[in-house]
Amino acid sequence: MILSHRLKALLLAVFAMVSVPVVSGDTYDIDPYHSSVLFAAQHFGAGWNYGRFNEFEGTIEYDASNPAATKINVTIKAGSIDTANAKRDKHLRSPDFFNAAQFPKITFKSTKVEAKGDVMHVTGELTMLGKSNPVSFKLTKTGEGKGMQGETLVGFHGEGSLKRGEFGMNYGIAKGALSDEVKLVISVETVKK
Template identity: 35%
Template sequence: MKKTLLAAALTTLLAAPAASANDYVIDTEGAHAFIQFKINHLGYSWLLGRFNDFEGSFSYDESNPEAASVEVTIDTASIDSNHGERDTHLRSGDFLDVEKFPQSTFVSTGFEPDGNGGGVLHGEFTLRGVTKEIKFEVDQVGAGEDPWGNTRRGFEGSYTFALADYGIDYELGPDAEEVEIYLSIEGIQQ
């Protein structure tokens, strides 16, 4: 019996896919990754903010960039616009409805490389329980070894969408119907 269990465990371990040299964990612990947003405020200025808690990973192989992929999960309650009362409102049912929808996700479905490390990233973005196919341009910021012997790779990109597309219909005026999400992602190779 013990030999059978040991053999089954070894078979499972050997059959499990190992982390590839092209796999990266997004460095949120070291605060080297950011998800920020920008929306017009009444036509007078810009309201900027961020999501403080998120996690994710990506895969990128310079010899096969078409196979690149990324997955990100955002804790929507971590929204931070540097104003407590406004953040409470943003967490409410008028906007993110974080009690009902505690997470937002992005899962890539394809990548069209541009030959310079960046390209157009396709995927499914879910916010407030609504999932939509999106695409946006990303640029590779850089890649290489850090001072501690880790290999890092970084990308940035932005995506603009209408709030109404994700069920947010709170009246903010015609200049505030769209929000821009900006991502600056640095990953540590696994």
């Protein structure tokens, strides 16, 4: 029996669809009570000053058998910035920096993940002060366990940096008061849905 070219093409397309497995990872909620979002900026070229955000939420879709399929979505409340100095925190919430009243949310959504074992190189879109730019960081799976109620927990640790001037946060850069580069350290514990 001779098959027409169209029928052959259709059969090949159907075979390709059914032979490619659909990989779907589990979804994990970030536990804000056992997680940290930290940053650091250099002051007048000398010490690095650290701060944190106290309010954030998000999900990580993760499949240990296919880490490259990982997807990350995070939302941070800009007004929750905390540097252990009330006067400085008030200034950081102002239009000179995060302008938290006008731009209350900072968001990150991953667009690409390259994985080697438990180490992932994550690229995504960070939106801050109404501007979106790509950022990249290294993310490592740190471990997993069971919580008090038997829930599945998975930990991740990430480090990277960004240039705040790319988002329009230029205060203090020209005079060298604060570095353009901001270091990021993210350590999260997640709970399987």
